[in-house]
Amino acid sequence: MNNRTKAARGVNLSTLLKVLCATTLVATAIALLSQPSHAQTSAPGQTSLPGQPAPPPPPPPPGSANFAQNKQKELDHIAAHMQILQTMQSCVQSASDHAALKACHDTAKQSEQQLRHH
Numbered sequence: 001m002n003n004r005t006k007a008a009r010g011v012n013l014s015t016l017l018k019v020l021c022a023t024t025l026v027a028t029a030i031a032l033l034s035q036p037s038h039a040q041t042s043a044p045g046q047t048s049l050p051g052q053p054a055p056p057p058p059p060p061p062p063g064s065a066n067f068a069q070n071k072q073k074e075l076d077h078i079a080a081h082m083q084i085l086q087t088m089q090s091c092v093q094s095a096s097d098h099a100a101l102k103a104c105h106d107t108a109k110q111s112e113q114q115l116r117h118h
Contacts, residue, residue: 077115084111 091104 080115081112084108084115087111 085108088104088108091107092101095101095104
């Protein structure tokens with residue numbers, strides 16, 4: 001029996017499966033990293049790898065008045081939602097029975113509906 005045959009008999013199936021899985025994992029990782037859709041350049045020499053957050057979107061073009069207006073409108077809308085939630089939180093904290101909780105919920109629902117229609 002030559003050395004190669006002796007070595008082959010000494011390797012069990014579990015070891016072969018581990019090597020095969022590791023090889024497949026490495027090949028898959030290389031394939032994924034080499035795809036252009038998974039490597040977005042955020043700055044020269046920097047890329048976003050899978051599992052890491054994507055770089056922030058580029059800023060709007062200079063002089064984009066609509067962007068500034070839309071951004072402020074969105075911030076105002078968020079502030080209004082937060083005010084409704086804070087009011088509801090205070091109401092729920094001071095509620096002493098189910099009827100009071102229902103009143104808190106109804107008031108918040110009414111406020112949200114008014115917000116949607118503006």
